[in-house]
């Protein structure tokens with residue numbers, strides 16, 4: 001029986017391990033952290049947005065869109081759902097195609113994986129950080145343990161609290177792989193502007209990024225005010241585009257015209273604005289407008305912030321960049337060493353907010369498992 005070693009017990013590593021163990025392979029998973037799937041358990045605000053029904057390569061950033069698209073077409077969102085449901089549970093889409101476990105608990109998805117891995121006798125080593133991966137002439141040596149094939153699924157550089165700080169890339173570089181420039185993606189923006197008193201307020205808004213007066217991004221979704229700027233899914237999408245010095249113009253009431261709003265603003269008191277926006281937000285806006293209805297209207301339709309940066313890898317959800325997809329084959333096998341495969345965020349593929357990154361983790365894990373089984 002061949003021995004397959006998986007480095008990283010996150011979404012991609014666990015999914016790959018399940019597929020290989022089901023096919024009868026002897027599988028070992030080494031996970032640097034104290035538990036499997038710690039990041040998976042934190043996804044989707046703890047609710048686990050595992051995929052998105054509205055797929056398409058336009059939702060992804062990569063050096064090799066043709067190969068990424070082929071993998072995502074071979075293992076689409078529907079396949080991810082049936083794979084997850086084959087372990088138990090029910091997964092349902094919301095109105096925007098975002099798929100969650102019916103119980104809306106991300107940690108329960110991790111529990112499904114743990115149960116399945118245990119049921120198939122997968123050897124899991126926790127608090128085991130792999131530091132040395134070498135080819136000995138006819139096999140791999142993973143910190144001294146022999147393996148016939150290795151899947152490197154150790155994640156990227158974002159959210160280091162979950163064990164991903166970028167220190168796994170050298171394991172691939174030792175085989176001649178390169179790493180593209182890395183940057184934080186899906187990340188809160190640091191901003192200057194009238195945000196005092198707004199921390200914690202979340203609202204549905206339309207956000208425009210302006211550069212030299214021209215719109216370079218416009219998107220609608222949640223905007224969450226923080227103590228240093230803004231976060232939320234609309235902001236995460238904007239973070240792919242926004243640069244230091246850009247202006248954000250936030251329409252806090254996108255379904256109401258300025259004309260209709262004008263009448264309401266005329267009646268607002270200086271210390272409150274009821275039933276228009278969330279109360280806490282209304283109070284701050286009314287105070288800023290100081291009794292001027294036109295200013296209040298402007299603040300609601302074009303709330304101004306200046307981008308001063310992002311919160312960096314420590315607060316990013318994903319890494320932009322990684323090992324080029326072009327350095328792998330259709331099953332994500334290394335072009336430089338047969339038997340070495342990649343899966344998940346360690347590769348140069350990242351997606352928009354809304355389940356696209358876990359979809360890549362699961363689809364790439366399936367492709368790598370397919371490759372291991374056929375090599």
Ligand SMILES: Cc1cc2nc3c(=O)[nH]c(=O)nc-3n(C[C@H](O)[C@H](O)[C@H](O)COP(=O)(O)OP(=O)(O)OC[C@H]3O[C@@H](n4cnc5c(N)ncnc54)[C@H](O)[C@@H]3O)c2cc1C
Pocket residue numbers: 007008009010011012013030031032033037038039040042043044045048049050051128129130131153154155156158159162163164167168316317318343344345346354355356357358359361
């Ligand atoms: C807060 C948060 C919320 C998110 N929400 C969503 C969401 O709702 N939907 C979505 O699609 N995506 C979401 N994402 C992104 C998504 O979680 C990741 O893209 C996905 O988990 C990547 O899977 P992965 O298995 O490649 O990497 P990871 O899940 O990061 O797993 C990699 C694992 O490898 C381990 N490791 C690293 N180096 C070593 C080593 N040398 N030896 C052994 N183990 C090692 C790490 O400890 C880690 O457990 C979110 C991310 C964050 C941070």
